[in-house]
Amino acid sequence: MTLDSRLAASYADPSLHAHGLFIGGDWHAGDGIPVLNPATTERLAEVPDASVRDALRAVDAAEVAAAGWRATPPRQRAEILRRWFGLMTDHAEELAVLISLENGKALADARGEVAYAAEFFRWYAEEAVRISGEFRHAPSGANHILVDHDPIGISVLITPWNFPAAMATRKIGPALAAGCTVILKPASETPLTAYAMARLGAEAGVPPGVVNVLTTSQPGPVVNAMLADPRVRKLSFTGSTGVGRTLLAEAAKTVVSCSMELGGNAPFLVFDDADLNAALDGAMIAKMRNAGEACTAANRFYVQAGIHDAFVAGLTQRMAALKVGPGTQAGTQVGPMITAKAVTKIDRLVRQAVAGGAHVTTGGAPLSGPGYYYPPTVIENVPEDAEMAHEEIFGPVAPVYRFETDAQAIRLANATEYGLAAYVYSRDLSRALRVGKGIEAGMIAINRGLMSDPAAPFGGVKQSGLGREGGVTGIMEFLEPKYFAVNF
Template identity: 65%
Template sequence: MTVNSYTPAGRPAPFAIPTDSLIGDAWVPSASGKRIKIADPATGAVLTSVADASVDEAMGAVDAAEAAAAAWAATAPRKRANILIACFHAMMAEQEWLAHLISLENGKALTDARGEVAYAAEFFRWYAEEAVRVNGELSVSPTGGNRILVQYQPIGIALLITPWNFPAAMATRKIAPALAAGCTVILKPAEETPLTALAVAEIMRRAGVPAGVVNVVNASDPGPVCSAILHDPRVRKLSFTGSTEVGRILLREAADQVISSSMELGGNAPFLVFDDADLDAAIEGAMVAKMRNAGEACTAANRFYVQRGIHDAFVERLSAAMGALTVGPGTEPGTQCGAMINRASIQKIERLVADAVSRGAEVKLGGQTLDRPGWFYPPSVIANVQPGSEILSTEVFGPVAAVIPFDEADEAVALANATEYGLAAYVYSEDLRRALQIAERIECGMVAVNRGLVSDAAAPFGGVKQSGLGREGSHHGLIEYCEAKYIAVSW
């Protein structure tokens, strides 16, 4: 069978990227012949297309995952670890090529894309190390009547649904722990950025991952496809990264078969700067927390609460720093802020900024869509954002910083917690005691103190409230793909 494929221009390619569904050991075109067009956000031009999988093809992926499940679960942890470390080295060997591919289909700057590839590959290395450390437990019953033996077993076939903003890292953050635990998977990438996921899957095949352990399907209408998979009793795990709205729908779907669900959902991260903060460090951290991936990240700082004594200086410095960034196609070496993913993203940003301005906010930088091909919005700073502005309650997912002054610490904490989300937060203060006290009071799963980056493969990533369920990364991320089995024994 001829495999449909795509070779991105501009970089030497280690292989042509298959653009069909990966089912078992074969790349399978859609039986209907339907394809999903993939656009370059920097130009709007179509790059290529990928197979649009039907429910039948999705069920084929479940069949393939089931066929491989028993052998993979029985594979020695050290052998699984060796395969994962081979995936790490294979990804890093193609870092530049993968970064170029990510920039092409996602729009992000090459510097961000290189960072993503390194972060994505790190999950293979981390879980190669964790695969051999799924330790059980042995204890004596309090009554002395029996021993309590606990062992961790693979939970089963997992459906992994990933977003477009980190097409490599969100895939490996789910695939690596699942494989380390002994599970087989079906990956459903975002419709906007499937090429990176397909390239990673091919790299994994070449690195020695057995057929059927990793399967990939794309769908222009993912609802029926994901529903069919989740209603198959062989599927026992769902891991989703995306919006809270879609997460709620998937949780309802998963409930019918009582499927274990991990959800990494929306964010609305507050960035708190106190008067005693190191202003240089706060600006440096703000640029990372806000402008990583041009603001298209669930951990991106959305609401900047700055104590009044330092507020004006912070706004001035942040505006200067963001205004100095070069905006352009992500594949161009000098670009620091790339394109947004699509026109709908631009329209959402425009709406949020217009609403804030109509309520009295001041545009200090940017605030207008750039008149050029592609989907670009400039780095923007809006100050004195008023209560009730939609931008304070809605994830921007773009390069816009909303700045609000505060007076007292209790006020800052109340403002930070005034959201249904609770993923990440940032606190800047030279008083470490106060910073840690504030960190404990903020309702979120992750807090960065005097730094603008929280993501780390070795750390538990996840949120509270409507930002999600469960954790990814660290040892916690591996246990998400395990079932604890208790065996009562007497001797």
């Protein structure tokens, strides 16, 4: 299938998703935010630039729909989510092309994202009918304890540009399953996928006002206005730790419940007894999925001395062989970065490490345009105090550090304010589990380069966030326990 034939399919056409803000089940015309293809810098479409007034209209719509959606039987909510899953699956290739166009990621990565994103709707269709309660005797014998769960209320969902479909479904799925109405604010770099998702949701039978979508170039004032509205009771945010801290401070003013999935600085530990080829396979997935633009991406490779040189040689060979190009181009394995600013940041981190004594074995300099390209890069002998050891690279750069002992590996892995994900490779499962227990992170992958799963709790510790998304626990973020003291 050629790109032109893909674009002929409606959901792959960027212009279809630039018709207005989606509020109360209707499209409200507007423009003001250009959406660029990072592979070419060409304009794909222009989407509306929501004002504070628009945001409050979205809260109004969510409030109007709230009582009806809350009263909708769980089975009915589940069937709507299940239909939404089916529609995403039916339109998977079109959605993948759309994601690749506005985000730049290779089509293979975009297809993987669509499949992953759709699974959240299927998972939470199943969880919607399994919201449990509690019944027991009070220890004093004075009464019985009955615990029910209510929907937390109107929820503001803020998603990033790197996974425009999956980050939306990971929040919308549990919110709707719990009985909440939502306002989704996607990143202005990749808003088209969010509007496509809204169209599919309406087709699946989501009632007007249950899901609202707005884009804005003024995220601060717009989000703050919604958080200041007493009708809004939940904020679910995925993005940088810096922005997360600001939002937490704002949400504190009205005591809004917050779920925060923030930055990462994932260590990838390879021990001497690891299967080298398996570790290299895992490294390529953990580093290069989405060209490194993922919060779970391996950011620091710590390799034990005995296997270090062979690992660097193998990783260099594999990274150098990757094909860089536009995401929609056949055979592309690494697409462009999201913006020119992203390329500048990556290049700064690499240059700073080299100035400190590091050695680049492949890549190491931006590629010429058009488009925002940085090549797959391996850099060894990186100083422990290099900036890239402490800051999220968010790109296709693999810095490798040498270690000697298990204790040193754990110390290095924990030498960061973040604690989202970590990877451990060792043939000795007991050792891998022991090391994993010592690492301060919310998720540990052992002998695997991919850990994300809709059925598992996703989230971190320290400055990587609050709460969990996905899994059985994800729906609890959108529910409030209600205790009844009961006498018979």
